[in-house]
Amino acid sequence: MTFxxxxxxxxxxxxxxxxxxxxxxxxxVIGVDxxxxxxxxxxxxxxxVDTNFRWLGSDEVRISERQVNQNGQLVLxxxxxxxxxxxxxxxxVPLVDWVDMSVGGPARVRYGRNVSNLIFQGVTADGLRSLxxxxxxxxxxxxAERPFTAPDFIGEGRFFTPAEVLEGAxxxxxxxxxxxxLFEGDNPLGDTIWVNRSPCTVIGVLIELVPSDxxxxxxxxxxxxxxxxxxxxxxxxxxxxxxxxxxxxVKDTNQxxxxxxxxxxxLRGRHAVEKDEHGNFKDDFDMTTRDDVLGAQLAAAxxxxxxxxxxxxxxLVVGGIGIMNxxxxxxxxxxxxxxxxxxxxxxPLDVVTQFLLESVLISAAxxxAxxxAxxxxxxxxxxxxxxVAVLEPGxxxxxxxxxxxxxxxxGIYPALRAARLDPIEAxxxx
Numbered sequence: 001m002t003f004x005x006x007x008x009x010x011x012x013x014x015x016x017x018x019x020x021x022x023x024x025x026x027x028x029v030i031g032v033d034x035x036x037x038x039x040x041x042x043x044x045x046x047x048x049v050d051t052n053f054r055w056l057g058s059d060e061v062r063i064s065e066r067q068v069n070q071n072g073q074l075v076l077x078x079x080x081x082x083x084x085x086x087x088x089x090x091x092x093v094p095l096v097d098w099v100d101m102s103v104g105g106p107a108r109v110r111y112g113r114n115v116s117n118l119i120f121q122g123v124t125a126d127g128l129r130s131l132x133x134x135x136x137x138x139x140x141x142x143x144a145e146r147p148f149t150a151p152d153f154i155g156e157g158r159f160f161t162p163a164e165v166l167e168g169a170x171x172x173x174x175x176x177x178x179x180x181x182l183f184e185g186d187n188p189l190g191d192t193i194w195v196n197r198s199p200c201t202v203i204g205v206l207i208e209l210v211p212s213d214x215x216x217x218x219x220x221x222x223x224x225x226x227x228x229x230x231x232x233x234x235x236x237x238x239x240x241x242x243x244x245x246x247x248x249x250v251k252d253t254n255q256x257x258x259x260x261x262x263x264x265x266x267l268r269g270r271h272a273v274e275k276d277e278h279g280n281f282k283d284d285f286d287m288t289t290r291d292d293v294l295g296a297q298l299a300a301a302x303x304x305x306x307x308x309x310x311x312x313x314x315x316l317v318v319g320g321i322g323i324m325n326x327x328x329x330x331x332x333x334x335x336x337x338x339x340x341x342x343x344x345x346x347x348p349l350d351v352v353t354q355f356l357l358e359s360v361l362i363s364a365a366x367x368x369a370x371x372x373a374x375x376x377x378x379x380x381x382x383x384x385x386x387x388v389a390v391l392e393p394g395x396x397x398x399x400x401x402x403x404x405x406x407x408x409x410x411g412i413y414p415a416l417r418a419a420r421l422d423p424i425e426a427x428x429x430x
Contacts, residue, residue: 020326024362025319025365027318027319028319028320028323028363028366028370028407029319029366029369029370030311030315030373031402031406032312032371032373032399033373033374034309034311034312034374035312035395036370036375036377036378036391036399037374040378040381040389041389059097059250059253059256060249061248061256062246062247062287062289063081063248063263063286064245065078065080065081065284065285066078066285077283077284078282079271081244081285082242082243082244083234083244087099088266089263093259093266095258096248096249096259097251099248100123100127100129101230102123102124102230103122103230103234103238103242103244103245104119104121104122105119105237107196107226108196109178109193109194110193111191111194118178118225119224120228120237121227121228122228122229123230124162125160125164127159127160128159132148136212139152139208152207153209154204154206155176155205155207156189157204158203158204159173160203160227160229170201170232172200172203172228173202173204174205174225174226174227175227176209176223177224178226189202189203195226195236196236196237198232209222256291271285319366319406323359323406323410323411324410324411324414327358327414328413328414328417330355330358330414338351351415351419352419355411355419356408356411359407359414359415360408361407362407363403363407364404367399367404371399375391378391
């Protein structure tokens with residue numbers, strides 16, 4: 001028999017009892033559905049890290065104060081992270097290439113009669129480099145094929161120098177919208193504005209920026225702001241020493257764990273951190289890397305994925321056993337038909353192929369139905385996992401391949417059993 005004839009015969013056999021075939025497919029449907037959702041959750045965890053933690057570069061160790069729960073309230077575990085902590089970090093830890101620090105707060109910015117209420121940022125001389133590495137904003141109207149660098153963020157004038165940051169110069173750089181609001185199109189360079197009650201000279205203006213995430217382009221205020229040297233902000237804008245955000249960028253990402261250990265040693269010395277009764281340091285700071293965030297996000301998705309994986313395995317095995325059972329019943333019901341085929345010259349391989357095709361058709365139909373169910377189930381699975389699920393196109397062929405493999409594995413025994421029937425005994429079968 002030709003392959004086409006065998007396929008037609010298998011198709012008719014699979015449709016001989018539609019309800020039985022549909023119930024047999026149910027396990028395959030659930031298994032394929034679980035495989036697709038499991039892969040989508042894993043992809044979603046990675047996508048969530050890329051989207052929500054884009055500001056955390058692969059070479060960066062973000063340092064923050066540790067907080068503990070006391071009587072239902074979060075309080076500091078020890079000392080604040082202050083400007084001096086970050087200032088001495090590159091010299092104390094040779095694995096660190098550069099450090100960015102920032103501090104912010106509300107500001108009433110005034111020039112003449114024009115007033116803007118916004119958030120000021122105290123930053124280091126590498127503030128533009130940090131802005132670039134965060135990936136959160138990009139220049140507006142920038143040609144997509146042209147890469148941009150940190151200096152490209154400056155539209156007019158310049159940014160602070162390291163010396164100006166160290167000496168606490170009374171200078172500032174304005175956001176594009178803030179410059180337009182205060183100076184109404186006039187050149188602001190060299191003029192003095194007031195940030196709260198402190199004067200500063202405008203030395204630069206950023207170009208117009210847009211958020212890298214298109215969904216935030218109508219809500220984000222990336223062009224409203226004023227940037228001060230962090231030492232100036234600490235000196236003029238706060239009544240007491242403020243906590244600062246510190247990001248240490250390592251020279252070699254392969255040594256980021258060694259850098260974390262060295263940073264911890266440095267901060268323990270500055271904060272006089274002691275050991276507890278178990279010999280462990282009672283650190284008053286936390287360090288976070290991109291790998292840490294990815295690991296935490298993946299751990300949450302992995303727990304849910306393990307449940308889905310177990311469900312997928314059980315469902316596929318149950319579905320496979322169902323296919324085997326149905327095919328054995330089909331062989332038993334069609335024993336006389338098989339005997340006639342063998343008696344008139346059909347080869348055992350033809351019989352094996354026919355019943356394997358029938359098994360594969362059932363599993364393939366279950367795989368297609370499971371693929372559709374998986375696509376529809378992904379939003380529900382993401383909401384239950386409190387995360388994001390991203391459908392990867394390659395997961396659908398993979399799930400269908402698993403369904404077909406299940407049909408072949410569990411269909412081979414009934415097919416071989418049919419091919420091994422004695423034609424004479426089969427013709428006598430009632």
